[in-house]
Amino acid sequence: MTALLTVENLSKVFHLGGGLFRQGRELVALNDINLTVEKGETLAIVGESGCGKTTLGRCIIKAQPVSSGHVFYNPDEGGHVDLTTLSKREIKPYRRDIRMIFQDPMSSLNPNMRIFDIVAEPLRVHKLLRGRELEARVYETLAKVGISPDAAGRYPHAFSGGQRQRIGIARALVLNPKLVIADEAVSALDVSIQAQVLNLLDDLKEEFGLTYIFISHDLGVVNYIADRVVVMYLGHVVENAPTEMLFERPRHPYTEMLLEALPIADPTRRKGRNKELKGEIPYLGNRPKGCPFHTRCKYAADRCRAEKPELRPVHGTAQLAACHFAETLDLKGAYEAPTKAIA
Numbered sequence: 001m002t003a004l005l006t007v008e009n010l011s012k013v014f015h016l017g018g019g020l021f022r023q024g025r026e027l028v029a030l031n032d033i034n035l036t037v038e039k040g041e042t043l044a045i046v047g048e049s050g051c052g053k054t055t056l057g058r059c060i061i062k063a064q065p066v067s068s069g070h071v072f073y074n075p076d077e078g079g080h081v082d083l084t085t086l087s088k089r090e091i092k093p094y095r096r097d098i099r100m101i102f103q104d105p106m107s108s109l110n111p112n113m114r115i116f117d118i119v120a121e122p123l124r125v126h127k128l129l130r131g132r133e134l135e136a137r138v139y140e141t142l143a144k145v146g147i148s149p150d151a152a153g154r155y156p157h158a159f160s161g162g163q164r165q166r167i168g169i170a171r172a173l174v175l176n177p178k179l180v181i182a183d184e185a186v187s188a189l190d191v192s193i194q195a196q197v198l199n200l201l202d203d204l205k206e207e208f209g210l211t212y213i214f215i216s217h218d219l220g221v222v223n224y225i226a227d228r229v230v231v232m233y234l235g236h237v238v239e240n241a242p243t244e245m246l247f248e249r250p251r252h253p254y255t256e257m258l259l260e261a262l263p264i265a266d267p268t269r270r271k272g273r274n275k276e277l278k279g280e281i282p283y284l285g286n287r288p289k290g291c292p293f294h295t296r297c298k299y300a301a302d303r304c305r306a307e308k309p310e311l312r313p314v315h316g317t318a319q320l321a322a323c324h325f326a327e328t329l330d331l332k333g334a335y336e337a338p339t340k341a342i343a
């Protein structure tokens with residue numbers, strides 16, 4: 001396997017202004033993140049709201065500057081480039097290679113533009129194609145995501161949520177990217193539509209040789225689509241493991257807690273929302289000492305309150321966990337890995 005993207009010691013600090021009590025405070029949204037995305041894999045980033053998933057995605061494409069650390073990108077034909085050091089002009093070609101898909105297709109698609117122009121816009125911005133060639137590429141991409149070319153003259157409001165997400169995907173794919181960062185790409189959709197869009201993403205991955213970073217708060221969805229899962233808590237990576245290993249036997253108590261909250265195995269039969277997670281997430285600007293999770297961890301010992309655990313391989317395997325007791329805790333896994341046939 002070859003790394004397409006490597007995040008090294010990445011941190012992001014927001015300096016808060018405004019309110020009387022927040023003046024001069026810092027909020028560490030990402031704390032020394034390390035991860036690798038292999039070519040062709042789907043790497044999921046999971047965690048509760050506010051743990052830093054979106055910030056990480058935005059830092060990777062440099063939509064937000066990092067406070068420290070590196071994002072090395074290693075495309076086929078080029079060498080190793082640190083995206084964090086590039087100027088606005090220098091990063092432009094990499095923005096073609098790395099595309100994002102967003103949660104809410106309604107707010108990410110300009111309501112005043114026709115579908116054709118929405119999908120054509122990235123080609124125009126990057127001055128890649130014109131005239132007939134541009135037209136052909138737009139229609140071809142729309143067809144790939146299951147949108148009829150006849151619909152290209154309509155506006156976003158004429159489409160359902162699932163169709164709008166397909167248009168968002170077409171807009172991302174029209175530039176032939178190598179890496180797609182999907183940020184809660186199916187969260188706003190009904191469960192049955194989610195399955196269709198996930199299947200589409202899976203098919204497109206094969207067809208276009210894509211690599212995905214799939215950001216989600218929903219482990220049920222992640223189990224279906226991801227090869228590997230990175231679990232984040234309060235801006236830290238607490239576990240990083242191949243999907244099957246993580247579901248069979250989590251090595252971090254936070255992962256166990258997320259798995260416990262999953263309703264049932266098959267995402268098509270899931271009803272309602274996940275069970276509520278226990279405990280309150282501490283405010284990021286006032287992070288607990290020691291292990292960031294110890295205030296909610298039912299296994300916490302004195303050591304956890306005093307000393308921050310490093311992310312490390314458990315028993316020398318591909319499963320990494322940041323827990324002092326990763327080797328000895330007998331944590332509960334979840335259901336068997338689902339089959340791909342959920343549509």
Ligand SMILES: Nc1ncnc2c1ncn2[C@@H]1O[C@H](COP(=O)(O)OP(=O)(O)OP(=O)(O)O)[C@@H](O)[C@H]1O
Nearest residue numbers: 014027029048049050051052053054055056217284
């Ligand atoms: N521009 C900003 N200025 C200050 N704080 C920010 C900014 N952007 C994000 N944050 C804070 O950084 C933390 C991480 O936010 P982020 O949106 O990355 O989390 P998330 O895991 O993606 O959550 P969600 O699923 O709710 O989007 C949050 O506490 C958020 O309030």
